[in-house]
Amino acid sequence: MSIDIDQFDERSSEELAELSNPEQVLKFLYENRDRAWKAKEIASRTGINENSIHPVLSRLEDRELVRHKGPYWAITDDTSRLRQAYDTHRVTQLFDDLYGEEDRDEWIEASEQVDH
Structure with missing residues (x-):
């Protein structure tokens, strides 16, 4: 996708x-x-593939960042939880920028060495 200069x-x-x-x-x-939105409308408005929207919404619901009732979805009304999630995300992003992203395989390998 391109953007205007x-x-x-x-x-x-x-x-x-x-x-x-x-x-x-x-x-x-x-x-x-x-407002509360149907998943299909959220996908359409955000440009997210419709096949991906339900797993995304479900993970966000598991983290209590969105609410779900019937076919509708809305942002959590727990603003402190939302702020905490945002702050954690920003700090993680900062550390990734400073030190590089973590490698899952390296973590698994390191934990296996500790176990033995």
Whole structure:
């Protein structure tokens, strides 16, 4: 996907970074927190593939960041939980930028060495 050259020139790197699917869903639901949405509409409005939206919403519900009733989804009304999740995400992102992303295979290998 391309962007307008004015957007490229005027926006910071952070503003141009692509959001993950969960980030897009949370941003959309937060910006539209006065309404509840069907999953298909959330997918359409965020550009997320319809096959991916239900797993994303389910994971967010497991983390108590969204609410679900019938076919409708809404952002959590627990703003402190939402803030905590956002802060944790930003710190993790900062550490990834400073030290590089963690490698799951390295963690598994290291834990196996400790166990023996």
